[in-house]
C-alpha cells in the first residue's frame with residue numbers, strides 16, 4: 593500500500609486548500625459573467641487565485657501529499 597495515496601485520502605489541510613482555490617476560481621468566473629470587471633479587479637482575482645494555488649503547491653511539497 594503506497595503511503596502517498598493514504599496521505600492524499602487523509603489530508604484535510606490539502607482538501608481545505610483545494611476547496612479554497614476552487615471557490616476563488618468559481619467566484620471569479622461568476623463575477624466576470626455578472627459584469628465586466630475593471631483591469632484592477634481582474635488582476636486582483638488573478639492574484640488571489642495565484643496565491644491560493646501557491647499555498648496548495650507549497651503544502652503539497654512540504655507535506656508530500658500531492659495527488
Ligand SMILES: [Zn+2]
Pocket residue numbers: 603605606651652655656657
Ligand atoms: Zn497534505
